[in-house]
Amino acid sequence: MSEQKLRTMAISVGDLNGIGIEIALRAHEEISSMVRPLYCISEEMLSQACEKLDISRPENMEISPVGENFEIIPSKINKKSGAYAYHSFMKAIKLCEAKVADAVITLPIHKEAWYKADLSYTGHTDLMREYFDKEAIMMLGCKKMYVALFTEHIPLKDVPAKITKEALYRFLVDFSREIKTKKIAVLGLNPHAGDGGVIGDEDKKIKKVIKKVNYALGEKRFVGPFVPDTAFTKPMRKKYKTYVAMYHDQGLIPLKALYFEDSINLSLNLPIIRTSVDHGTAFDIAYKDKKPSIKSYINAVKAAVKAAQYRDEKLSL
């Protein structure tokens, strides 16, 4: 009875005016062999989406209804769709908290639609940070390469001041607890990682923190700070699979240049597990029968299964 072993995954359907629900429907059969998906959507909204997409509703789709129904307007940024995405996500979180589900898998929301719905979060991670009052860590990547972001959706000019010894120390210690990887590459901040202090002084600070963290951990798990522009060359990527980036684009530019459609987004250091696709709502192709790639979604499901396993192993220690 291997079916009994399938983990339940709460699926947050994202902005229904975007491509998320199409991806969920097209991937349903495939992911059903790996997990028991539980869709946070009402029967009405699901039927409406199926109709608009001209896809027949799979019979074995389990739902956990949420929110106020509304009319889907493909590719439209609107308040109702934003609010619905929020309620779907919150329901998914609560299913995890209640241990009904093992993890949350999120399809993309639209930030402007959230803004219109008076939701001021910059995204899923930000919302969870506030909801759980915990320093969530955002990690993106795929099997070949993962990048954890020390800072996320903030202006570039605010990044250097965020690199304090305390904050980076805390981040690295938290991060080390969340993943198994033995060697983690930490990037410097400045060109040439500061060239010995000639170009900015933050890299020296980063170096000291790495030393201190490794000492506290009793092993040299963190290595660096690496010169950013040579950290992602082929020889380096053979040595390191996991990176800590000081800012959003430092980590995501190389990740997306190399492994665009494969990547997923994981939220670490939280009471629940959450994985996500790493793309947006793609309004330009929504409801147009363009068959969006389901690769990132499938990978998000696989990563959630792996993360749930890892958590259970840790719990059983």
Next chain:
Amino acid sequence: MSEQKLRTMAISVGDLNGIGIEIALRAHEEISSMVRPLYCISEEMLSQACEKLDISRPENMEISPVGENFEIIPSKINKKSGAYAYHSFMKAIKLCEAKVADAVITLPIHKEAWYKADLSYTGHTDLMREYFDKEAIMMLGCKKMYVALFTEHIPLKDVPAKITKEALYRFLVDFSREIKTKKIAVLGLNPHAGDGGVIGDEDKKIKKVIKKVNYALGEKRFVGPFVPDTAFTKPMRKKYKTYVAMYHDQGLIPLKALYFEDSINLSLNLPIIRTSVDHGTAFDIAYKDKKPSIKSYINAVKAAVKAAQYRDEKLSL
């Protein structure tokens, strides 16, 4: 007599304690079929390097002697080696100014050795900027992708303030004159290119400047500002081969992640043509018979030939 048509290239030999001279020697035969190389090095230093490398001195190597001879100490950062590299570079520049050579091709210098020799430039480009009193533009890349850097070797925290309308306008206009490419992608500064002003305000400024420059040029040559982390995905790279990056690592992280050994460095917007390898002195493998890759050097020679051709075409208009 096709030999008569070969262009003369002044070769700046770089830091002789590093891998540059080995690359020059190993590539000599190959590049001699494309250009007439003129090495800025004394007979004594050349013989010394050959001996230490156990490579016999090619007979047909033409030299233009410079500087004070010294003893090569493999992998050593020192003043004399730094000063010699400087004199070799200056000689190469002067050969171009005197129209003896068509372009300068530089092998890597070591910045700390320059520092020890009381040379305060952050590199070749910086020196030329001062020498010619012109806003040199640094562009790196290979056939598949080129990146021009709006800012270079400055601390990340100083980047945002450098993005003024005047400076960016001037940069883009200068750049447009130097290359043939019809469509040039300009990157934004902040995550998601500012998300409509929610994350920093520099991207709005960049947008206005692009509009103004295109208007002045009478064509939409510059496109953007693009969201940095999705600007280098495969579909984007099919559309754009030339990028303008706001800061060093924004352009060089993806370039080196994708095309490490192929890339070269070009200095644009100057009275002379200069191309360079895009790697450093690699002291860790210097004089150790490790046969460093000559790919970047060969590409630098090819790019110099192409740039000289382009300049002549422009001059003949």
